[in-house]
Amino acid sequence: YQAEATLKFDPNPPTPLGQDVEGVVDIGVGTYWNRQEYYQTQYQIIESQRVARETVARLALHHDQGFLANLPAGAEPAHPRKVDEDGAALILRARLEVKPIKDSQLAIVRVTDANPERAARIVNTLTDVYVELNISDAYESTDRAIADLSEQQEKLERDLRASEEKLHDFKEEHDILSVALDDKSSMLLSEMQAYNDALAKVRAEIQEAAARHSQLSKVSADVSKLPASELLKSPVLQSLRLEYIATIRERDAILATGKGPEHPLAKAAIARSEAAKAELLEEVNNIKGATAAELRVLQSRAGGLAALLEKTKKRALELNKLEIEYRRRDREQHNLEKLYELVLSRTKESGLTRVMMLNNISVVDRARIPNAPILPRVPVNIGVGLLLGLLLGAAAAIGRGTLDRTVKTPDDVEREFGVTTLGLLPTIGKAGSGPSYYVKRRRGRKEPETFSKPELVVHERPRSSVAEAARAIRTNLTFMSPDDPFKTLLLTSAGPAEGKTTVACCVAVALAQAGQRVVIVDCDLRRARVHRVFGFSSDVGVTTAALDGDIERAARETEVPNLHAIAAGPLPPNPAELLQSTKFRTLLAELEKKFDRVVIDSPPLVAVTDAAVLSTMADATLMVVRAHVTRKDVARHALSALRKVGTPVTGCIINAVDFDRHEYRGSYYYYHRDYYGDDDAGARA
Structure with missing residues (x-):
């Protein structure tokens, strides 16, 4: 049975003291997320060990064997249990549930028993x-807050008194008033400005006097460089200069008459x-001396002003430090005073809040006594079982697909490797070996498609689905390079046993069926198979033809019809060296001249380097992957080996495809259709 009660949580309880008085315990919250x-938090408190333990203690549930064993009324357990209050509280919490009612302030508390x-x-x-x-927690929190506030109030009161005494002592020590600091600072600033202006003026006069002295120093050698400014300032200098000019003109006039410098008139x-020049230079020297004296006086005056300015700056800095210290002490006192008043007010409000707390x-x-039980629920259990079964089945299917990292479809090839798929070959069964993986739908029943020689199925059954798939690959190769057909085709795979x-x-x-002269060359010099397919020995082949150049005997x-085959020949100790040799390249060139197409069967890429070497000599490199066998990481490694030697992969051929699998249905159903010729008709008969 399940009994339930309804609780209401009021996020904005009434405030008897008004909105301006805040409660110490904030049981009301503002924003949506804060309310949530x-x-x-309250739901967790309801389900807490503390609440459950108090409930157990009040009802003595740790002594109630019916509760501990969850028995109906009147039943007694076969083996009574001894449990303390904490253990009984854990049992109660396991049967307790709190469920909020959406878009409301209500919650339902349920207990099952x-x-x-x-x-x-x-x-x-x-x-x-x-x-x-x-409410008791709220009272307790308020009491703790009031005690803390009272303690803080006493401490702040002591700190405030000490701060006031320190400020008074500071003002008394430095003999200042708070209003006098600003005035004194203004006076010092004005004094500094006056000294600075006077110093700037004197420095300008120094520059002017220095310039005059420099110009007058140049006149001692050439009186023509006498500055006009000096002439304007000194009438004596101007008169002497005019006299000097007059004597020069008189001298030049006498010399112009033809009288030489030794003539008495010229000499005079x-x-x-x-004499006029000497008198003029003497006056210039007198002025220069006066200018030098004036310059020294100005420099002395500038030094005095600079000293006064520096002294005033120091006084201003000292006053500024004093002002900063005063304001810091004053600010500290005011802050303590505000904080004290705030704590005092909060302490009084907290006391009132506790009295009026709701x-x-x-x-x-x-809760009312429930009338009907809630468990067991047979229909629900059956539905849950069915749903879990479906989910487990789907999870198993998805997990199988995720864990399968093999290549399956052309989409896998193009998405994982960026390589075009040239075609898909169905699985080929051998006669007498039982049903193959590839099964054709025929007259509503499934029959295996088997052949005596799977490698020659295209020749033996030219109308079979395997032959159709091979011809589709041939067509795709033709259309990939219609103007310049691929002469040499290299077929390789990532690993062994991939077909x-x-x-x-x-x-x-x-x-060959298309009328072209074709030769298939077995270059798998480690596990040769071509000679077994066509039923002849391997005593003559690639290795012998590369050494003696006798193609006629090897091919x-x-x-x-139109198909020749070259076996591997006697297997050499180091196949890679033979395939890289000049003789093998010569053999391959001769085959390209003699035949329309050269098809090379090479070893796997991952096992040895032979295929990578051969790929550099072929016009097209085709990679064979076996459906549901070739792993994607192995195929990616094989393609990387080709790219390292600079060989682009022309395309991939997916081998051993079972078209009855779900991934090949729909767009990949091209080969899986009832397309039969005379051969298949005989098979049906």
Whole structure:
């Protein structure tokens, strides 16, 4: 049975003291997210060990064997249990559930028990405990806050008194008033400005005097450089200069009449001009001396002004430090005073809040004794079982697809490797070996498609689906390079047993059926198979022809028209060196001249380096992957080996495809259709 009670959480309880008075315990919250956090916190408190333990203690549930064993009324357990209050509280919490009602301030508290009366009694007691603990916690928090505030108030009062005394002592020590600091600072600033202006003026006069002195120093050598400014300032200097000019003109006039410098008149004129010049230079020197004296006076005055300015600056800095210290002390006192007043006010408000505190949680509906049980629910259990079965089946299918990292479809090839798929070859079965993986739909039943020689199925059954697939690959190769057909085709695979020899034979037969002279060359010098396919020995082949150049003896006719085959020949100790040799390249060039197409069956890429070497000599490199066998990481490694030697992969051929699998249905159903010729008709008969 399940009994339930309804609780209400009021996020904005009434405030008897008004909105201006804040409560110490903030049981009301503002924003939506804060309310949600508050609600979730309360739900956890209801389900807490503390509430459950108090409920157990009030109802003595740790002594109630019916509760401990979850038995209906009147039943007694076969083996009584001894549990303390904490253990019984854990049992109660396991049967307790809190469910909020959406878009409301309500929550439902439920307790499940085999006894309906006991379930209702437990729910009602638990909600009462929770409501009482909520208000008691608020009282306790308020009492702690009041005690902390009172202690803080006393400390702030002591700090405020000490700060006031320190400020008074500071003002008394420095003999200042708070209003006098600003005035003194202004006076010092004005004094500094006056000294600075006077110093700037004197420095300008110094520059002017220095310039005059410099100009007058140049006149001692050449009186023509006498500055006009000096002439304007000194009438004596101006008169002497005019006299000097007059004597010069008189001298020049006498000399211009043809009288030489030794003539008495010329000598007298020259003497007068020299005397005038000497008198002029003497006056210039007098002025220069006066200017130098004036310059020294100005420099002395500038030094005095600079000293006064520096002294005033120091006084201003000292006053500034004093002002900063005063304002810091004054600010500290005011801050302490404000904080003290705030704490004092908050302490009084907290006391009033405790007296007027209201509980913001209330019981809306108390639990009633339930009439009907809730468990077991047979229809629900059956539905859940079916749903879990479906989910487990789907998970198993998805997990299988995720863990399968093999290549399966052309989409895998193009998406994982960026390589075009040239075609898909169905799985080929051998006669007498039982049903193959490839099954054709025929007259509503499934039959295996088997062949005596799987490698020659294109020749033996030219109307079979395998032959159609090989011809489709031939067509795709033709259209990939219609103007310059691929002469040499290299077929390789990532690893062994992926069917590359079978695919190579099928492609070679399909090309021969198109009327082209084709030769298939077995370059797998480690595990040669081509000679077994066509039923001849391997005593003559690639290795012998590369050494003696006898192509006629090595290239043997086969039962397929237009198709020749060259076996591997005696296996050499180091196949890679032979395939890289000049003789092998010469052999390959001769084959390209003699035949229309050269199909090379090479070793796997991952196992040895032979295929990578051969790829550099081929016009097209085709990679065979086996569906549901070739792993993507192995194929990616093989393609990387080709790219390292600079060989682009022409395309991929997916081998051993089972078209009855779900991934090949739809767009890949091209080969899987009822397309039969005479051969298949015989098989049906």
